[in-house]
Amino acid sequence: xxxxxxxxxxxxxxxxxxxxxxxxxxxxxxxxxxxxxxxxxxxxxxxxxxxxxxxxxxxxxxxxxxxxxxxxxxxxxxxxxxxxxxxxxxxxxxxxxxxxxxxxxxxxxxxxxxxxxxxxxxxxxxxxxxxxxxxxxxx
Amino acid sequence: xxxxxxxxxxxxxxxxxxxxxxxxxxxxxxxxxxxxxxxxxxxxxxxxxxxxxxxxxxxxxxxxxxxxxxxxxxxxxxxxxxxxxxxxxxxxxxxxxxxxxxxxxxxxxxxxxxxxxxxxxxxxxxxxxxxxxxxxxxx
DNA sequence: ACTTTTACTTTCAAATTGAAAGCAAAAATA
DNA sequence: TATTTTTGCTTTCAATTTGAAAGTAAAAGT
Numbered sequence: 001x002x003x004x005x006x007x008x009x010x011x012x013x014x015x016x017x018x019x020x021x022x023x024x025x026x027x028x029x030x031x032x033x034x035x036x037x038x039x040x041x042x043x044x045x046x047x048x049x050x051x052x053x054x055x056x057x058x059x060x061x062x063x064x065x066x067x068x069x070x071x072x073x074x075x076x077x078x079x080x081x082x083x084x085x086x087x088x089x090x091x092x093x094x095x096x097x098x099x100x101x102x103x104x105x106x107x108x109x110x111x112x113x114x115x116x117x118x119x120x121x122x123x124x125x126x127x128x129x130x131x132x133x134x135x136x137x138x139x
Numbered sequence: 140x141x142x143x144x145x146x147x148x149x150x151x152x153x154x155x156x157x158x159x160x161x162x163x164x165x166x167x168x169x170x171x172x173x174x175x176x177x178x179x180x181x182x183x184x185x186x187x188x189x190x191x192x193x194x195x196x197x198x199x200x201x202x203x204x205x206x207x208x209x210x211x212x213x214x215x216x217x218x219x220x221x222x223x224x225x226x227x228x229x230x231x232x233x234x235x236x237x238x239x240x241x242x243x244x245x246x247x248x249x250x251x252x253x254x255x256x257x258x259x260x261x262x263x264x265x266x267x268x269x270x271x272x273x274x275x276x277x278x
Numbered sequence: 279a280c281t282t283t284t285a286c287t288t289t290c291a292a293a294t295t296g297a298a299a300g301c302a303a304a305a306a307t308a
Numbered sequence: 309t310a311t312t313t314t315t316g317c318t319t320t321c322a323a324t325t326t327g328a329a330a331g332t333a334a335a336a337g338t
Contacts (some may be wrong), residue, residue, distance in 0.1 A: 005247040006184070007183075007185050007250075008249055008250065009239075009249075010238075010250065011163065011164065011232060013236045014235045014236075015160065017243070020160070025148075037285085038285050039284065040282085045146035045151075048327090050285080050286065051287075051289095051327070051328090052325095053286090054285080074336085075336085076335045077283095077284065091237075094234060096150045100151075100229060103153075104149065104156070107143070108143070108155075110147055110148075111146075124273055133246065176315085178314085188316075188319085194317095215303070216303060216304095217316070217317095222279085269334050
């Protein structure tokens, strides 16, 4: 097996799993937009290639950030859901959102996100609560 | 000029600048370990190649996350310092640190970081205050 | 029966990464 | 003053990764 981690630093170790061009965007769509299938995740503004999405979903599953299941009603579609580890990425996603919103407007036209300027811990709690409610329908 | 940004999403836009394998580790060393020169930043556990470090410093400078200066006492060494935009990455760095600490121990031996489990906003404030004090010696 | 959809895999060219070596100017040492 | 070392890179080039496009097999829809 190849060496997966560059060092014992927690920041570096986190980046070794989710510090690539696509993982956090996949997590964003699952966490905030409640996307659950390959097709849904493929349909983003950023146009991820299916080969990359396939590889990333496998890797995220191997590190237990997401789980892959099927529902009995549909034998074809896979359902991808965030695990606890995955849901715990909410603060990182929100901090990226806030930082991009404040610091990138000078270089790119940034979409306005409603409710982003409410109290930070309230935003984080809301996102997590909303995802957890959705999860109740899937077991 | 090539298109720099994949979409108008603030998360995606932030990732287009710092969402690579190395940028946040460079920021970590500057912000937390107060590293300021090419040499100091090169000497990390993760062993970044000089070609990569050079390219990343240029890019971070172009997006105004860091500044490059010299001090009159030394004509050779460049001094890299975080700008306001760069210092504002502190919450992201701390969240990565917390997430890695909690969620990666199962897959990698993670260094213990002292003081990480104090109040989150206190940790963030301390890191920023400490960096800003150091900055006072450089202008 | 057929057409479409889904969740991929395969292919292959282009872009990126990264190890190693090279280099010129400045600083340190003899 | 001459030589050696250090610094901050750049260059080179092979290996890896990315990503667009096409292909595929099974399930679902018509």
